[in-house]
Amino acid sequence: MFVCNGQSPCPTLYAEEGDLVELNVKSDIYAQSSIHWSDYPAESMRSFPILPRGNFTSVIDTTGSWGLNWYAEHTTAASADGLYGMVYVAPSQSRPRPYRLITHDEIELRMIMEAEKQVKHLAIKNHQHRDTGWKMLRMRAEGSEFYCYDSILVNGKGRVHCRQPGFEKLNGHDLDETGCIQPPGLPNESCTPSNADYEVEFYLRDHRGCFANIMLRSLKRKVDPTS
Template structure:
């Protein structure tokens, strides 16, 4: 459902036009060269709403191409990036590329009501931007609390050739620097996220009814996989450090979390 394509654009006519304005006393080796067109990276993402059990307990989640987190978007610095999003969920949504610059393409920043309208159910939107940076980033919904429902994924941008890797600043040992250099060429992303058993809409309903936001996220998923382990209040209290116990003793009846 998603793809990455690479293409180069040759402008023969433009090259001839440029050559015609070069002074005749300059030889071919001195002729100016036209900059090459940027390489393209294209992705297709479909957002759906379905039953999923990342913790072994089924709940409704927002899936990107049938999974959460969504597929990793991996491309090169200086690429011209196109991300086509089809919203087949029942909710309005957008997609934000966290930390990425949108020079000249502010409409691709994914903030509903500011840089674009919502992508309505059954509709689509195409994001286009230049990859001016490199490193690890992520994309996510910028509508309501849809991140908590699984609408997020990793972005990995490979640096342009010749970019210095100052690994010696981490460890001056030559062997360590070489090991980090090798690891950089085979890097894989690990998305760590917290999760509730209830959907974001169900959580919001509880918040409105109680007047208290649910602050306790005790379940972690690694690349979308994990398990639910809810410790009883007695066991959590037994694991308190002396400093935590002293702090809690200042307020009679207080506890470390809202569960105990």
């Protein structure tokens, strides 16, 4: 599992449209790595991979860019193993809003603008207690994409749910404790349910609405079973 500042997902970065963001990255990974900033100007993303245990400073110009996007490790598969995060650039106050398509009530419009300043961000990721190397070998053994995960994480939080009694087979195939079909020749996977906290972000008491940004992350790779 890879972490940024001791956590996964990496910390959410905040800026306002038009800001120049300077980011200092220090890598403790014993391999080359690089951080890719999705959907930002190309000049803000150009860099050679960071050398093992090296560092790199980049400056990102957010002019003309706004909204929620993500950043992730892009040299290896570490992004699928926890090295990813969200970046939110708040739109400039001068940028036209579409809220009058919803209401013309001035009080409601002010409430919407206030809710915009308190937007909530959710990063949703399918998670396996195995690294990507193991998953790639598993996909080659099955000849298909990896489809069985231990948890669905919301902002890095979630629980393990094991196979429930009464669900022993699927289409004639035995299911292991995790609820997955095991390829021939591979051992069954054990499963221990967990009772960790869920992520709870929304509190609508005394509010008529809220803003939410949702980012979905998953590992999808095409695998040639003959290679």
